[in-house]
Amino acid sequence: MGTLLSVLVTIVVGLGGLLLILLGLYWLTNFLPRSWRERGRIAVFIGPTLFLLLIGLFIPALRTIYTSLLADPPKSKFVGLKNYRDIFAATDTRLTVFNSLTWVVVGTAAVVLVGLVVARFADGMRGENTAKSLIFIPGAVSLAGAGIIWGFVYAGPPFKVGLLNQVAKGLHLPDSLGGTGDRLWLLERGIGGITPPAAAPGFNTFLLIVIFMWASAGFATVVFSAAIKGVPDTLIEAAKVDGATNRQTFYKVTLPYIRATVITVATTTIIGGLKAFDIVAATTGGNFGTSNIAYSFYFAFFRQDRDGLGSAFAVLLFSLVIPVVVVNRRAQKRAAEIAG
Amino acid sequence: MTTTMKAPTANETMGRSVSAALSSRPGRIAVYILVFFWTIPTFGLLVSSFRPEQAVKTTGWWTAFIRPHFTLHNYSQSLSSQPGSDDLAHYFFTSIKITLPATIISVGIAALAAYALSWMDFKGRDWLFVAIVGMLVVPLQMALIPLLRLFTHGAHIGHLAIFPYLGLKNNVAAIWIAHTCFGLPFCVFIMRNFVASLPREVIEAARVDGASHLTTFGKIVLPLSVPAIASLCIFQFMYIWNDLLIGLVFGGQTNKPIIAKLVDLVGTRGESWHLLTSAAFISMVVPLIVFFSLQRFFVRGLLAGAVKG
Numbered sequence: 064m065g066t067l068l069s070v071l072v073t074i075v076v077g078l079g080g081l082l083l084i085l086l087g088l089y090w091l092t093n094f095l096p097r098s099w100r101e102r103g104r105i106a107v108f109i110g111p112t113l114f115l116l117l118i119g120l121f122i123p124a125l126r127t128i129y130t131s132l133l134a135d136p137p138k139s140k141f142v143g144l145k146n147y148r149d150i151f152a153a154t155d156t157r158l159t160v161f162n163s164l165t166w167v168v169v170g171t172a173a174v175v176l177v178g179l180v181v182a183r184f185a186d187g188m189r190g191e192n193t194a195k196s197l198i199f200i201p202g203a204v205s206l207a208g209a210g211i212i213w214g215f216v217y218a219g220p221p222f223k224v225g226l227l228n229q230v231a232k233g234l235h236l237p238d239s240l241g242g243t244g245d246r247l248w249l250l251e252r253g254i255g256g257i258t259p260p261a262a263a264p265g266f267n268t269f270l271l272i273v274i275f276m277w278a279s280a281g282f283a284t285v286v287f288s289a290a291i292k293g294v295p296d297t298l299i300e301a302a303k304v305d306g307a308t309n310r311q312t313f314y315k316v317t318l319p320y321i322r323a324t325v326i327t328v329a330t331t332t333i334i335g336g337l338k339a340f341d342i343v344a345a346t347t348g349g350n351f352g353t354s355n356i357a358y359s360f361y362f363a364f365f366r367q368d369r370d371g372l373g374s375a376f377a378v379l380l381f382s383l384v385i386p387v388v389v390v391n392r393r394a395q396k397r398a399a400e401i402a403g
Numbered sequence: 404m405t406t407t408m409k410a411p412t413a414n415e416t417m418g419r420s421v422s423a424a425l426s427s428r429p430g431r432i433a434v435y436i437l438v439f440f441w442t443i444p445t446f447g448l449l450v451s452s453f454r455p456e457q458a459v460k461t462t463g464w465w466t467a468f469i470r471p472h473f474t475l476h477n478y479s480q481s482l483s484s485q486p487g488s489d490d491l492a493h494y495f496f497t498s499i500k501i502t503l504p505a506t507i508i509s510v511g512i513a514a515l516a517a518y519a520l521s522w523m524d525f526k527g528r529d530w531l532f533v534a535i536v537g538m539l540v541v542p543l544q545m546a547l548i549p550l551l552r553l554f555t556h557g558a559h560i561g562h563l564a565i566f567p568y569l570g571l572k573n574n575v576a577a578i579w580i581a582h583t584c585f586g587l588p589f590c591v592f593i594m595r596n597f598v599a600s601l602p603r604e605v606i607e608a609a610r611v612d613g614a615s616h617l618t619t620f621g622k623i624v625l626p627l628s629v630p631a632i633a634s635l636c637i638f639q640f641m642y643i644w645n646d647l648l649i650g651l652v653f654g655g656q657t658n659k660p661i662i663a664k665l666v667d668l669v670g671t672r673g674e675s676w677h678l679l680t681s682a683a684f685i686s687m688v689v690p691l692i693v694f695f696s697l698q699r700f701f702v703r704g705l706l707a708g709a710v711k712g
């Protein structure tokens with residue numbers, strides 16, 4: 064009970080303190096000269112947001128860009144773009160970048176596809192809401208938790224809990240451990256005797272992307288589903304009257320109508336895939352060639368003490384987000400024009 | 404990024420004749436297969452978490468139904484604070500201590516900003532809103548480390564302290580501030596869009612009656628914004644509870660949230676790795692309860708939040 068009490072006290076003191084500060088500042092505006100009073104009150108309302116964004120986001124981001132141009136401590140002298148060149152020069156860090164791109168391309172395509180399939184075919188089906196809820200549940204738990212759930216599915220010897228090995232055994236799939244149906248799925252980059260080159264994503268990276276897809280598809284499903292239900296009945300009926308099949312109606316009417324939504328979901332998923340650090344941390348810890356940019360960022364700072372390199376990874380992540388957002392905005396505009 | 408999502412209508416819960424005709428047998432089968440594939444990993448771990456240690460270690464969970472034997476022992480072991488146990492109850496409370504205030508602070512401060520951006524007149528107001536929302540594109544990785552250094556060292560130019568050393572290393576307030584900073588662009592975006600759409604006559608009537616900004620905000624804007632606040636709070640709550648990176652970096656050992664503890668366990672469990680099963684579910688129970696009990700609000704927040712970057 065002692066813990067519970069201290070938690071309560073912390074919460075009450077923290078929130079109460081903040082409230083008192085804000086009310087106090089507002090009260091102080093009463094003592095400002097009349098012409099400044101309104102300005103003071105505006106500052107009390109908008110000030111906390113601007114202050115926090117300035118010290119918590121804007122200045123730190125500039126600082127990270129600057130640090131990415133410095134050598135790693137303790138020397139910390141200006142080295143220009145050396146950290147970025149290092150990322151692309153070394154095989155393991157280059158693999159990191161390729162892995163992230165694979166997450167983005169394969170992961171996003173899979174998420175959008177699954178989301179569209181479920182949203183389309185579950186629409187109007189008996190048990191539609193249950194189906195959508197079940198698909199969504201993985202999206203409600205943490206990505207780290209998702210990683211652990213799938214860590215058990217992928218588990219290999221000596222652990223017997225691995226469902227995937229059980230399925231592989233049932234299907235008599237050949238494996239790399241002497242034909243027992245036991246494979247260390249997350250540890251092996253190759254599959255079926257083929258090992259990818261050192262700078263190309265391994266099969267285990269695709270297994271991690273499956274976790275990402277599993278965790279993200281619920282969001283896509285829910286959003287697509289709402290969009291599909293927003294298509295006016297008159298449009299669907301008109302297509303039917305003209306003799307369009309279900310398939311034609313979906314591709315020629317529904318899909319173009321919800322185009323903007325598809326673009327939005329794809330953008331969100333791409334950015335989510337770029338930032339997905341949790342799944343790697345909870346499964347392989349970036350080993351066995353499975354690291355991605357977001358994980359390498361963490362690893363460089365906290366395991367290698369390489370601030371310059373870590374900052375370069377952060378800026379690289381940022382520079383990959385920007386074009387996605389720009390393309391998204393253009394596509395949204397075009398979609399809006401088409402929709403009239 | 405700024406396209407507003409269509410809100411779910413009454414149609415959402417009712418099947419429609421037109422759409423029902425769109426669903427075909429192969430399509431339905433595809434949905435069933437996907438639902439099965441989406442459910443089985445979680446279900447398997449849930450079953451494992453109720454099995455005795457010996458059973459988890461020697462057989463797969465799918466064998467549990469042949470000779471059922473279930474126990475709560477893993478859970479009591481995970482939650483216990485005995486030496487050698489994981490003491491997850493402690494980390495669970497730490498997560499609450501982090502998540503509740505961080506949610507309220509970020510939504511509250513965003514609500515204040517939303518009021519200023521919608522109903523207070525000043526130069527550059529719209530430009531400021533665009534700038535705040537523009538911060539959505541900055542990944543938190545860009546700001547994480549410098550913000551951490553600010554809390555642990557303060558800021559100096561030469562020997563001149565421009566930001567004091569506040570002794571916030573691994574302090575829970577530092578985690579609140581970090582979550583608030585990173586969540587603000589999104590929260591301001593959602594709150595401003597809602598608050599700006601409130602009827603002008605209501606706000607102006609209050610002004611005519613001589614209500615101050617504080618009164619207008621507290622007595623009129625906040626109560627009218629409850630739907631947006633509820634959705635946003637649930638969204639922020641889930642986001643902060645499920646966060647790993649900020650908890651790992653800002654929590655340290657003293658204020659480690661349960662998700663960060665869970666990931667610690669992955670590498671260090673050794674002999675008692677079977678306890679990872681119950682630990683995972685203890686970390687998931689709060690988001691799952693929130694999801695199932697407040698699904699309607701959550702989905703609404705999600706649709707509005709389809710823009711989160």
